[in-house]
Every structure is written in C-alpha cells, then in structure tokens.
Amino acid sequence: MELAQLIAHRRSVFPVQYNSEAISKSEIETLLQAANWAPTHRRTEPWRFKVFHSEASRKGLSDFLARTFEATAEKFSKIKQKKIAEKPVQSACVIAICMQRDPNESVPEWEEVAATAMAVQNMWLLATAMGIGTYWSSPGLRNHLNAHVTMAEGEQCLGFFYMGKYDGPLEEGTRHTAIEKKTTWY
Known part of the structure; x- marks a missing residue:
C-alpha cells in the first residue's frame, strides 16, 4: 500500500474489536523504532513509552485504572469503571504515551x-x-499513572495506546468537510 493510501486507511480500532491473537515483542519494538524517527525541534526527543505487554502487566494496569477511577471519579459509575478496566485486558498490548519536558524548556x-x-x-x-x-x-x-509506574521529573502521560489484532475489514473513513473548505491559498 502506498503511503497516501495508508494514511487514508488508518482507523481507530477499539479494544472491543480485538481478537485474542498476540502481538510479538519484536512487532512492538518495530513500532517503537518507527516512533523514534518522529520530527523533533532541537532534537529534544520528548516521547517516552511505558509498555504493558504481558498479561500480568495489562491486568495490573486494568486493576490500577479501576481503583483510581473509583477513588477519583466525581460521579462514580460501575458501568464506566467496568469499561475502563476491560480495555487493557481486551488489548494485546497497551503503551502509555508519555512526554518528557525538556528541563531547559x-x-x-x-x-x-x-x-x-x-x-x-x-x-x-x-x-x-x-x-x-x-x-x-x-x-x-x-x-x-505516576502512582503505578516510575516517571521522571517533568514527565507526563498524554494517554494510552491500545493495540490488538482484529478480524475483518474496517469501515471506510469519512471527513465532514473537504480540504478545500479548510484551506486558504495566497
């Protein structure tokens, strides 16, 4: 697939859609190597990743998120807590996406x-x-997250990257407006 096609076919695939097929450590390492080639101003390379690959580590993350949700939610819901807890165990791997702020700013x-x-x-x-x-x-x-894993001074978590193999085709992508409506030429 050409790069332009790949970009147009990228989709969010949610943990509930994942099958039970494993993702190998070498596949994850390949993805992390690709991440490391991102553009970075002044070569600060701020990305940091916490990888939850084993079943035990994903279950630990699941338990931590469920407990933390219960302790911190303004409006607690057992249903929402269950959904939060399911995502890591439905996934073959979860990567915490973190950013290390340049100490010199x-x-x-x-x-x-x-x-x-x-x-x-x-x-x-x-x-x-x-x-x-x-x-x-x-x-x-x-x-x-810093209550569950070690994070450096100035490091913050920006989210979780859930990953899994899936069956079948994905839905076609759409955009609400064409690029021409979002572009001004001078």
Whole structure:
C-alpha cells in the first residue's frame, strides 16, 4: 500500500474489536523504532513509552485504572469503571504515551506535545500496515499513572495506546468537510 493510501486507511480500532491473537515483542519494538524517527525541534526527543505487554502487566494496569477511577471519579459509575478496566485486558498490548519536558524548556511545551503525537502517528501508520489495530485514549486517569509506574521529573502521560489484532475489514473513513473548505491559498 502506498503511503497516501495508508494514511487514508488508518482507523481507530477499539479494544472491543480485538481478537485474542498476540502481538510479538519484536512487532512492538518495530513500532517503537518507527516512533523514534518522529520530527523533533532541537532534537529534544520528548516521547517516552511505558509498555504493558504481558498479561500480568495489562491486568495490573486494568486493576490500577479501576481503583483510581473509583477513588477519583466525581460521579462514580460501575458501568464506566467496568469499561475502563476491560480495555487493557481486551488489548494485546497497551503503551502509555508519555512526554518528557525538556528541563531547559528550549522549545515551547506545545512543540514537545506535537513531537510526541507525531511519534504516535508513526506507530499508528506502521501498525496499520502490519495489520495491528490501535486506539489512542486520553482519559483523565492518565494524570495518575505516576502512582503505578516510575516517571521522571517533568514527565507526563498524554494517554494510552491500545493495540490488538482484529478480524475483518474496517469501515471506510469519512471527513465532514473537504480540504478545500479548510484551506486558504495566497
């Protein structure tokens, strides 16, 4: 598939859509290598990843998120807690997407966030080419991850990248408006 086609065919594939097929450590390492080639201003390379690959680590993340939701939710719902807890165990791998702020603040924070997002886009596109479904979720619980895993000073979690193999074709993509309506030429 050509790159333009790959970009147009990239989709969010949710944990409920994943089958039970494993994702190998080498497949994950390949995706992480792609992430590491994202553009980065002043070469700060702010992306950091916490990989929950084993069944035990995904179950641990699931339990942590469920407990944290119960302890912090303004409006607790058992149904929402169950959905939060299911995502990591339905996935073959979960990667916490983190950003390490440059301690010298040599670039604006938004550029560090953008560089991290580009690293994730690299993984997402390559995962699509590899037949791996992915989904980036940014729940408020991400702000509590440091209570579950070690994070460096200035490091923050931007979300969770759920991954799994899936069966069947995905829906066609759509855009609400054409690019011509979003572009001004000078």
